[in-house]
Amino acid sequence: MRRLRALGATAAIVAVASVSACAGPGGEAPATDASPTNVRTDVGEQEATVTLFTAAGLEDYQQALADAFMKKHPAITVELQVEADNNYNTVLPRLLASDSPPDLALVGDLSGAVRDGLVTNLDAYDAAYGWSEKVPASVLDAGRVQGGEIGSGSLYVGGGAAGPLAGVFYNRDLAEKVGMTKIPQTLDEWEAVMATAKSMGITPIVASNADGLIGHLYNLLLGDYMGAQSVLDVAWRKPGASLDTTEATEATARLQKWADAGYFNTDANAINQDASYGRFAAGEGLFMVQGTWMTQSLPKSFDGKYGVFPIPPVEAGGPPISMTANTLAFSIAARSDHKDSAALFLDFLTSPEAAAVATDNGYPAANATDQDPLTLDADVESQVQAGYAAVTASDGFFTWIQNSVPAVNTDLPAQLQLLISGKAEPEDVVEHLQKSYQSGL
Known part of the structure; x- marks a missing residue:
């Protein structure tokens, strides 16, 4: 790419x-x-x-x-x-x-x-x-x-x-080491792979949260639990749209569960995006949740050693979703x-x-021809295109909740830092973000 x-x-x-x-x-x-x-x-x-x-x-x-x-x-x-x-x-x-x-x-x-x-x-x-x-x-x-x-x-x-397509990047060598032979079909399957990696001393997810970029994963979880359209309703300020929902709380609790289980690098709140790219390329973690813009920042020596797939749905057969612009x-x-x-x-x-x-030019497109199937062993360019096509077919694109009102853009990084450090509960985070959203409206 x-x-x-x-x-x-x-x-x-x-x-x-x-x-x-x-x-x-x-x-x-x-x-x-x-x-x-x-x-x-x-x-x-x-x-x-x-x-x-x-x-x-x-x-x-x-x-x-x-x-x-x-x-x-x-x-x-x-x-x-x-x-x-x-x-x-x-x-x-x-x-x-x-x-x-x-x-x-x-x-x-x-x-x-x-x-x-x-x-x-x-x-x-x-x-x-x-x-x-x-x-x-x-x-x-x-x-x-x-x-x-x-x-x-x-x-x-x-x-x-x-x-760009926001999704789950993976290290091919580490995926083979932990026995991941196919793309996980549900969040539970993905979580099971993380648990195996953790038990083998491998960091499941390399995350940077000094700059709030664990927010990519959080937005994807919101899309999984709430549905793409409900997240869009918030981002587009539709009357009655709300972040204070059971589904949003469940998505937030999932993120907290992974933090409590040690599925992120221990210093996630202390490192920024560039540092996380370096660690992922150095083989210091199995997964990284980012957008396909990341491919331009990874070292060329890492080409062919990583892949990407859309975040798995909550339930098997659920629609693939992603943020894009x-x-x-x-x-x-x-x-x-x-x-x-x-x-x-x-x-x-x-x-x-x-x-x-x-x-x-590095962008997957809806009308691209000759799309290969989305498989674990396909090259990353094919995976990006196939993932984009899958989200297109499910009509599952949405945008980041940070784009809703400036107050959410400002408050989300701090709330996610509190969440993964064990200083805030999911209900508190969702309530705070809803208040920020409401004040912005």
């Missing part, structure tokens, strides 16, 4: 079935129309220049997407407008409100952009191109906004589905002069050609 800076940049920035012919006469949709209905799909041979606003860390990846699109539609030029990663979210709203906005951009504060009329309602394009039939709902719904709430209503983000999705500026051409680019992002560019 190519170790490109794009994976890290994504985290820094973020957060009708058939293709119709011409929907009506005329040229491009008017630049001032934020909710076009008279859209065209037959613009592939009309000359146009479409600008795509991107962060520097994603430049190589998005240039490759632009090149692939222009190869298919040579009449349309896609030009990148590149901004430093740390300035991207600050600069974007001003650009979208200007008289010369970029046509396409990855919008961080989508709800605010819709409220301020900065992005185009894509419902007519969705109907014309059939995006709702091509893209998993758990991915596409992240681009829907209604009444300021994300997750339902009109579509403001279009494109395909690709992005979409890298094949963009909004069209409300003031864009080339909405139809920009929408054609968004439709291209749902294609196997775009998926191939994503996978070449």
Whole structure:
């Protein structure tokens, strides 16, 4: 897997079935129309220049997407407008409100952009191109906004589905040593492997919690117990959504149980992400729960010596789940002069050609072809793609609860540190996070 800076940049920035012919006469949709209905799909041979606003860390990846699109539609030029990663979210709203906005951009504060009329309602394009039939709902719904709430209503983000996959990494040599011959099918099976590793003097899970990154495992457990949609409801601030549930408490208790059993390195609260990467690559632990962005940080000498699979479900046959952030999705500026051409680019992002560019740049994609089965002995690139495909099929993608309100993002690391050090009970952690969530709302 190519170790490109794009994976890290994504985290820094973020957060009708058939293709119709011409929907009506005329040229491009008017630049001032934020909710076009008279859209065209037959613009592939009309000359146009479409600008795509991107962060520097994603430049190589998005240039490759632009090149692939222009190869298919040579009449349309896609030009990148590149901004430093740390300035991207600050600069974007001003650009979208200007008289010369970029046509396409990855919008961080989508709800605010819709409220301020900065992005185009894509419902007519969705109907014309059939995006709702091509893209998993758990991915596409992240681009829907209604009444300021994300997750339902009109579509403001279009494109395909690709992005990092959060899951369970394992050391192949240690897995063989403890007798793990197949991917665990339930949390109980996975826990049994951990118990065997612990009994053999092998640290089951290398964790870094000085920076709160045991939170990846915690979010996955929440997804397992609560269900992906319930976690999304919290992250998207749906009315009535709550973390203070029996299922959330059970997920928290599971994490506490593993901490009490010594399944994490004893200094988990004292080390950070980089240190944990080094320990995992040095063979100091069987598992590590992270996102596939980790592959760019592991030493090349460790290539071929590790694999990854989605976290097992609570019950056998349960749906595979994972957190992700979409890298094949963009909004069209409300003031864009080339909405139809920009929408054609968004439709291209749902294609196997775009998926191939994503996978070449280290991102698994929903429309990738030639997927190998998810097995313990497959190479890691195949495992990443197969795991992403499995979560796509189950519609099991969600996002981190830290993305719900700033207070949860701030409080979660401290609460998890208290939990795994035995200074807080699961009920207390869940109650505290719910209060933080409620105050943030």
